[in-house]
Amino acid sequence: MSKLLEGVDQSNAPYIIVSSDTHAGLFVEDYREYLETAYHPEFDEWLVTRHQHRAMVEELNGEYVEQWERENEVGLKGAYDPDIRDKTLDADGVAGEIIFADGDAVTGMESPPFGAGLSAGMITDSRLAWAGARAHNRWLEEFCATNPPRRAGVALVPITHGVDEAVREIEALAGKPGIRGIMIPTRWHDNPSYGHGSYDPVWAACADAGLVVHTHSGEADPEAYNDNMAQYMQEVPFWTHRPLWQLLFSGAFDRFPNLKYVPVECGSWWLGDLLYKADAMFGGRNWKVKKMSSRTKGLIQRLPSEYVGTNVFIGASTMSKVEIRRRYLNGIDALMWGTDYPHPEGSWPNTVTRLETDFQAVPVEETRLLLGLNAVRCYDLDLDGLVDIAREIGPTPEQLNQDLGLRTEPNAIREARFWFDDYDIEWKG
Amino acid sequence: MSKLLEGVDQSNAPYIIVSSDTHAGLFVEDYREYLETAYHPEFDEWLVTRHQHRAMVEELNGEYVEQWERENEVGLKGAYDPDIRDKTLDADGVAGEIIFADGDAVTGMESPPFGAGLSAGMITDSRLAWAGARAHNRWLEEFCATNPPRRAGVALVPITHGVDEAVREIEALAGKPGIRGIMIPTRWHDNPSYGHGSYDPVWAACADAGLVVHTHSGEADPEAYNDNMAQYMQEVPFWTHRPLWQLLFSGAFDRFPNLKYVPVECGSWWLGDLLYKADAMFGGRNWKVKKMSSRTKGLIQRLPSEYVGTNVFIGASTMSKVEIRRRYLNGIDALMWGTDYPHPEGSWPNTVTRLETDFQAVPVEETRLLLGLNAVRCYDLDLDGLVDIAREIGPTPEQLNQDLGLRTEPNAIREARFWFDDYDIEWKG
Numbered sequence: 001m002s003k004l005l006e007g008v009d010q011s012n013a014p015y016i017i018v019s020s021d022t023h024a025g026l027f028v029e030d031y032r033e034y035l036e037t038a039y040h041p042e043f044d045e046w047l048v049t050r051h052q053h054r055a056m057v058e059e060l061n062g063e064y065v066e067q068w069e070r071e072n073e074v075g076l077k078g079a080y081d082p083d084i085r086d087k088t089l090d091a092d093g094v095a096g097e098i099i100f101a102d103g104d105a106v107t108g109m110e111s112p113p114f115g116a117g118l119s120a121g122m123i124t125d126s127r128l129a130w131a132g133a134r135a136h137n138r139w140l141e142e143f144c145a146t147n148p149p150r151r152a153g154v155a156l157v158p159i160t161h162g163v164d165e166a167v168r169e170i171e172a173l174a175g176k177p178g179i180r181g182i183m184i185p186t187r188w189h190d191n192p193s194y195g196h197g198s199y200d201p202v203w204a205a206c207a208d209a210g211l212v213v214h215t216h217s218g219e220a221d222p223e224a225y226n227d228n229m230a231q232y233m234q235e236v237p238f239w240t241h242r243p244l245w246q247l248l249f250s251g252a253f254d255r256f257p258n259l260k261y262v263p264v265e266c267g268s269w270w271l272g273d274l275l276y277k278a279d280a281m282f283g284g285r286n287w288k289v290k291k292m293s294s295r296t297k298g299l300i301q302r303l304p305s306e307y308v309g310t311n312v313f314i315g316a317s318t319m320s321k322v323e324i325r326r327r328y329l330n331g332i333d334a335l336m337w338g339t340d341y342p343h344p345e346g347s348w349p350n351t352v353t354r355l356e357t358d359f360q361a362v363p364v365e366e367t368r369l370l371l372g373l374n375a376v377r378c379y380d381l382d383l384d385g386l387v388d389i390a391r392e393i394g395p396t397p398e399q400l401n402q403d404l405g406l407r408t409e410p411n412a413i414r415e416a417r418f419w420f421d422d423y424d425i426e427w428k429g
Numbered sequence: 430m431s432k433l434l435e436g437v438d439q440s441n442a443p444y445i446i447v448s449s450d451t452h453a454g455l456f457v458e459d460y461r462e463y464l465e466t467a468y469h470p471e472f473d474e475w476l477v478t479r480h481q482h483r484a485m486v487e488e489l490n491g492e493y494v495e496q497w498e499r500e501n502e503v504g505l506k507g508a509y510d511p512d513i514r515d516k517t518l519d520a521d522g523v524a525g526e527i528i529f530a531d532g533d534a535v536t537g538m539e540s541p542p543f544g545a546g547l548s549a550g551m552i553t554d555s556r557l558a559w560a561g562a563r564a565h566n567r568w569l570e571e572f573c574a575t576n577p578p579r580r581a582g583v584a585l586v587p588i589t590h591g592v593d594e595a596v597r598e599i600e601a602l603a604g605k606p607g608i609r610g611i612m613i614p615t616r617w618h619d620n621p622s623y624g625h626g627s628y629d630p631v632w633a634a635c636a637d638a639g640l641v642v643h644t645h646s647g648e649a650d651p652e653a654y655n656d657n658m659a660q661y662m663q664e665v666p667f668w669t670h671r672p673l674w675q676l677l678f679s680g681a682f683d684r685f686p687n688l689k690y691v692p693v694e695c696g697s698w699w700l701g702d703l704l705y706k707a708d709a710m711f712g713g714r715n716w717k718v719k720k721m722s723s724r725t726k727g728l729i730q731r732l733p734s735e736y737v738g739t740n741v742f743i744g745a746s747t748m749s750k751v752e753i754r755r756r757y758l759n760g761i762d763a764l765m766w767g768t769d770y771p772h773p774e775g776s777w778p779n780t781v782t783r784l785e786t787d788f789q790a791v792p793v794e795e796t797r798l799l800l801g802l803n804a805v806r807c808y809d810l811d812l813d814g815l816v817d818i819a820r821e822i823g824p825t826p827e828q829l830n831q832d833l834g835l836r837t838e839p840n841a842i843r844e845a846r847f848w849f850d851d852y853d854i855e856w857k858g
Contacts, residue, residue, distance in 0.1 A: 188653075192655070193652070193653040193654070193655060193660075195653075195654070195655050195657060195660060196655050197655075223622070224617075224622040224624075224675075225622070225624070226621070226622060226624050226625050226626075226679065228624060228678055228679060228728075230674070230678040230707075230710060230711070231622075231624060231674060231675065231678050231679075233706075233710060234674045234678065234703075234706065234707065234710075235671075235674075238667060242664075245659070245660060245663045245664075246653075246660065249657055249659040249660050249663065250655065250657060250660075269702055269705070269706075270702065273698055273699065273702070274663075276698070276751065277662075277663065277698075278659075278663065280749075281659060281662060281663075282659070299657075320709075320851065321851045322705065322847055322848065322851060325847075418751055418754075419751065422749065422750045422751060
């Protein structure tokens with residue numbers, strides 16, 4: 001604990017806020033110039049369906065769409081306009097950002113060609129999934145170059161559409177300034193699950209290239225919901241972070257120690273219990289260890305909770321109050337705030353107001369980790385460049401109504417992780 | 430809170446322990462006389478595969494099997510021998526029991542014909558699923574009659590193999606003494622999910638007959654695990670209690686107010702967060718309510734957490750320490766201890782020893798609910814009959830090292846359910 005916070009500024013200096021969850025994308029038609037010409041005829045057909053989709057959403061939910069787009073007319077253009085985007089981030093107090101595809105979450109009009117962003121797993125023709133992904137990645141590279149310290153792009157690599165193609169794309173992305181991660185489809189559909197060894201070339205390439213692997217909230221199991229939105233909302237976090245234990249328990253982080261994985265916009269409230277159950281299985285003195293040892297022994301070398309903050313970070317987006325309270329339990333060194341800009345579910349355009357109410361009881365040093373420094377470490381961002389931006393726009397601790405004298409309790413994490421006592425597990429934190 | 434505990438005995442009278450999770454079953458060959466003769470040829474073929482299965486388990490895990498069966502030789506015969514069973518329950522301090530199929534969890538030699546118990550969902554020929562279920566149900570009725578106050582049987586009704594057949598079986602079971610519930614397959618496989626209206630006749634029949642619907646831990650999603658046991662263990666609670674939100678959010682408990690559902694042997698640690706997210710969606714002042722209201726408004730009439738303890742109870746089996754600590758959060762009126770007798774994962778044959786260490790900090794009145802009275806209420810058991818049994822064999826509070834003066838804090842539940850404050854939800858508890 002103290003080690004994690006060592007050297008973290010406890011003064012009233014402005015916060016370096018990094019949003020671990022933003023979105024950007026061209027208006028659909030404008031992707032044409034980034035798309036290989038062979039795909040233009042199919043692109044034209046797809047555009048027709050996109051416009052039909054928007055019309056349908058307007059018909060179902062027109063009042064909401066109209067109000068959202070009217071009230072946020074300028075800020076929404078920041079999905080593709082870098083100057084507007086910078087001004088909008090400034091106003092929201094956000095210095096840096098981790099950028100995902102699909103700028104428009106309401107009517108889907110800024111989706112990469114063929115829906116190759118958040119919906120890539122559902123594309124049936126793999127050729128189109130890759131063509132759409134490459135088009136977006138070309139544009140994303142340019143877009144991130146408009147303000148290098150500020151923008152870290154997450155490229156599209158739909159690995160369920162072919163591992164070889166994925167490795168080629170990752171190798172092509174490696175070392176490109178501005179590209180700091182890849183997003184894979186949240187679900188593996190009819191392919192082997194992500195714990196299967198056939199994906200090892202993907203993890204190896206990402207570890208080599210220093211690209212963080214992401215799954216992002218969106219896909220779930222629609223056939224199970226009978227059109228009931230509450231069913232979807234109840235389950236979507238499970239489907240989003242399900243790859244976590246696929247990677248962890250299959251030993252991917254041990255075979256590729258530089259591999260990092262971040263589930264995004266599925267909260268963090270579930271993490272403590274996941275670690276409790278996983279640590280108890282692997283580290284506790286109970287029957288499960290014996291039963292499982294023959295199959296899993298040697299596959300993972302540390303306790304599951306010890307991979308959090310090194311190989312696993314959490315794009316927790318707009319953390320709820322209880323998620324902030326559970327920060328020690330879940331990993332003060334792993335949780336990353338995100339605004340979800342320019343989507344409607346997040347804290348934008350009221351991020352600072354939200355922080356003013358919700359972080360009053362959090363020590364400054366911890367707040368710095370949650371709001372930005374964890375992301376700087378996860379993505380190896382340009383800290384000096386971000387400090388320069390934050391100096392002008394970051395809210396200060398006093399603006400967030402925080403007490404500069406509040407300090408972290410030395411045993412805070414140890415006490416939050418109740419299962420170390422319950423299962424007699426040795427504490428190495 | 431106080432209402433729930435009203436009239437609960439705080440003296441040193443013995444505990445009425447009801448195990449909400451026990452198993453019973455004939456040795457496979459002995460099911461023949463309960464099986465319709467038309468199925469005997471297929472039964473003979475199936476028996477061969479059962480013996481092959483046992484041989485395989487012995488080959489993989491022979492030392493464990495040999496030790497388990499040697500050390501528990503007598504107690505294991507209680508799977509089908511009522512006298513031995515009564516003596517074994519006596520020694521474990523257990524007065525009453527809720528009985529599921531599949532007595533032998535280690536080598537599967539007490540499975541109903543064709544695997545119609547915990548594996549019924551995976552049977553491909555529905556004829557066999559029903560034949561096996563009926564055979565077990567015939568035997569179970571006789572078995573429960575050997576000690577009526579003590580034994581409450583859960584019959585097999587594999588609803589994924591046909592709703593009409595299910596309704597016929599439920600109507601045949603209705604009013605049979607000793608039968609208090611049905612077990613349905615944990616997963617719906619390729620059928621409509623359990624929130625679909627096509628299952629309404631099943632829920633209606635169960636509500637009419639006063640039969641509690643159960644899913645029991647066992648099935649998960651094996652294709653996703655690549656033979657990795659940790660993956661299975663991580664997910665099996667999700668798959669076991671997934672029907673909870675299918676029933677809840679589809680309004681099944683509102684259409685059939687007498688319907689009760691109990692997920693069994695998947696713990697209870699997940700329940701608080703499930704209620705937090707669900708209540709926040711339906712009862713909180715946040716964006717989700719507005720977005721969802723058009724689809725779900727009117728479907729459910731109370732807050733999700735208000736169905737717990739009325740329509741939803743939890744067969745939490747052997748509760749871990751943290752589950753005992755979270756009893757207010759999860760529902761002091763809904764959690765039910767279970768020993769899992771005669772399976773090896775539970776507290777049998779050391780139930781009393783376990784209770785002696787783990788319940789010291791729990792007030793007597795609450796312990797009475799968790800260990801037995803919640804089950805009495807859920808299943809409408811014969812309380813007087815159970816008191817008579819418990820008088821002879823139930824451990825007393827003092828034996829469990831409990832302080833008879835310890836009382837429940839009046840605001841304990843209100844304070845544990847943090848989301849009522851976080852989301853400004855009105856408390857009606």
